Amino acid sequence: MAAAGDKANTGGTQDVLESDLDQARYKAACPEYQHYAVFSHRPLSEGPLALPYQRPSLHCRTFTSPLVEKVIEDVTSRMKDKDLARLFENAFPNTLDTTVRWHVDGTQKKTKAKHYVAGGSNGAWEGPQSFIVTGDINAEWLRDSTNQLAQYQALAPKDKKIETLILGAINTQAEYVIESPYCNAFQPPPPSKIPPTSNGQHDTVHPAFESTKVFECKYELDSLAHFLALGNQFYAKTKSTAFLTKRWYIALETLLVVLYEQSKSTFNETTGKFERNEYTFQRVTTVSTETLGLGGVGNPLNGGTGLIRSAFRPSDDATILGFFIPANAMMAVELKRTAEIVGSAGKVELRKALLARASSIKKGVWEHGVVSHKRYGEVFAFEVDGYGSQIQMDDANLPSLLAMPLLGFVDVSDKTYQNTRKMILEKSGNPYYLTGKGFSAIGGPHIGLQHAWPMSRLVQAMTSDDDEEILDSLEAVLKTSKLGLIHESINVERVADYTRSWFAWANSVFAQTVLDVAARKPHLIFGKDAEPYRIG
Numbered sequence: 001m002a003a004a005g006d007k008a009n010t011g012g013t014q015d016v017l018e019s020d021l022d023q024a025r026y027k028a029a030c031p032e033y034q035h036y037a038v039f040s041h042r043p044l045s046e047g048p049l050a051l052p053y054q055r056p057s058l059h060c061r062t063f064t065s066p067l068v069e070k071v072i073e074d075v076t077s078r079m080k081d082k083d084l085a086r087l088f089e090n091a092f093p094n095t096l097d098t099t100v101r102w103h104v105d106g107t108q109k110k111t112k113a114k115h116y117v118a119g120g121s122n123g124a125w126e127g128p129q130s131f132i133v134t135g136d137i138n139a140e141w142l143r144d145s146t147n148q149l150a151q152y153q154a155l156a157p158k159d160k161k162i163e164t165l166i167l168g169a170i171n172t173q174a175e176y177v178i179e180s181p182y183c184n185a186f187q188p189p190p191p192s193k194i195p196p197t198s199n200g201q202h203d204t205v206h207p208a209f210e211s212t213k214v215f216e217c218k219y220e221l222d223s224l225a226h227f228l229a230l231g232n233q234f235y236a237k238t239k240s241t242a243f244l245t246k247r248w249y250i251a252l253e254t255l256l257v258v259l260y261e262q263s264k265s266t267f268n269e270t271t272g273k274f275e276r277n278e279y280t281f282q283r284v285t286t287v288s289t290e291t292l293g294l295g296g297v298g299n300p301l302n303g304g305t306g307l308i309r310s311a312f313r314p315s316d317d318a319t320i321l322g323f324f325i326p327a328n329a330m331m332a333v334e335l336k337r338t339a340e341i342v343g344s345a346g347k348v349e350l351r352k353a354l355l356a357r358a359s360s361i362k363k364g365v366w367e368h369g370v371v372s373h374k375r376y377g378e379v380f381a382f383e384v385d386g387y388g389s390q391i392q393m394d395d396a397n398l399p400s401l402l403a404m405p406l407l408g409f410v411d412v413s414d415k416t417y418q419n420t421r422k423m424i425l426e427k428s429g430n431p432y433y434l435t436g437k438g439f440s441a442i443g444g445p446h447i448g449l450q451h452a453w454p455m456s457r458l459v460q461a462m463t464s465d466d467d468e469e470i471l472d473s474l475e476a477v478l479k480t481s482k483l484g485l486i487h488e489s490i491n492v493e494r495v496a497d498y499t500r501s502w503f504a505w506a507n508s509v510f511a512q513t514v515l516d517v518a519a520r521k522p523h524l525i526f527g528k529d530a531e532p533y534r535i536g
Helices: 013-020 023-028 066-076 082-091 094-098 142-158 160-179 221-238 246-261 325-344 348-368 415-424 454-462 467-479 504-520
Strands: 002-004 100-104 129-132 203-206 214-216 280-283 370-373 377-380 433-435 440-442 489-491 533-535
Touching: 066 082, 066 142, 066 504, 066 533, 082 467, 082 504, 094 100, 094 142, 094 504, 100 160, 129 142, 129 160, 142 160, 142 221, 142 504, 142 533, 160 221, 160 246, 221 246, 221 325, 246 325, 246 348, 325 348, 348 370, 370 415, 377 415, 440 454, 454 467, 454 504, 467 504, 504 533
Parallel strands: 002 533
Antiparallel strands: 100 129, 203 280, 370 377, 433 440
């Protein structure tokens, strides 16, 4: 079986850039990638689409790894479709090439952390730190950054720099969760000295947040699940518990408080009186999906379900019914995984608490999140309220109903999942399954009723065992990527109409899909009788 990383090389290119060049002067001449990405650059691929080479100059990349370059060479040299190979060549390293806005490995002299944390350092911002932006927005989303780094986790055991980068990302996310656990997107870390930016919105949020530290404060349950996932993935690949710091444990305890607060009913279960939720959000806007109704609380939720409220979806759109099933499924899985890690570190009582919460959520998903559809049978609902109301649809953003097996909540062969999958991949079953003469995929309300997301076609490929479906999905995404990168969304009638030329999360999902196919069905991209390829 072919594998990458048999010979680790963690020096080389990165060291040359640091020692032999005047980095400050060179980087000052580097174009903004947001602008660079909208133009085609040579050499073009040798396939019929002639896709451009969209990686920045070696000296303009925000992080480099010889092992990443080896993976690119290993995969692309074997791929039959040279356009698909070019897309992987651009997409796989895109997060490292363009979004590592700030990284320290923890070996530098300690900064005066007390400058950044009132009342003393308490270990804040110590050790490796990594600020990973989403792409064309100079802020870090917990969800996005976890997914952006996912394809590199398998390389961490053989590349110390990648291991430290991901460890730094975990540490940075821990600081964000401690600072504002209800928020989804964050400003550059204070020690980075990168100035914060405004999102241009007028929001009234409780609990209050500091705008110099938080970019946006939409409470999304999956953001907290992704914080856990980043550490869980790191441990699964490295078996390292280096991230189990005092600050990480504080972040975990903070997360558990949020889960407790957001598991409460809208009305007191004994007296029936209204009890205002700990989190409220109101935005001055004309777009209904950008704010919460009823004074920033949202629609009522019942008690005793075991489910956890999520005010917003991973698309950053407001939930209609606050028990968002995909995020609950993900949280149940990640809590269980985290429980085993802390248990191995001797935290017996904490392990028990995590397992109890995970079990409660999982039970809630199966009892309240599975509903009977007159056409498709037993299916997972998208959102429920615990009173019997339900929303039946799916959105392209992850976590989604389509991605339930990728989350680890069910096996792909599970009957309820298969019923759900059939429903959400048909126009008659999912109002946001969008079809047109140029593209077909799941979209969502975030962009509108004509724009579907390539990300959903990639998830469709990763949750399929059908060769034709997988190839069709890859081909559909390839044809929408004329600029050599994966866009956020595509107009299903006119593929030249897209949103976001630089969206690192989508590029990572494409890379993960190619690697998934290379491991499961190598003949589809490498040719007949090809050996499976796995990195790490």
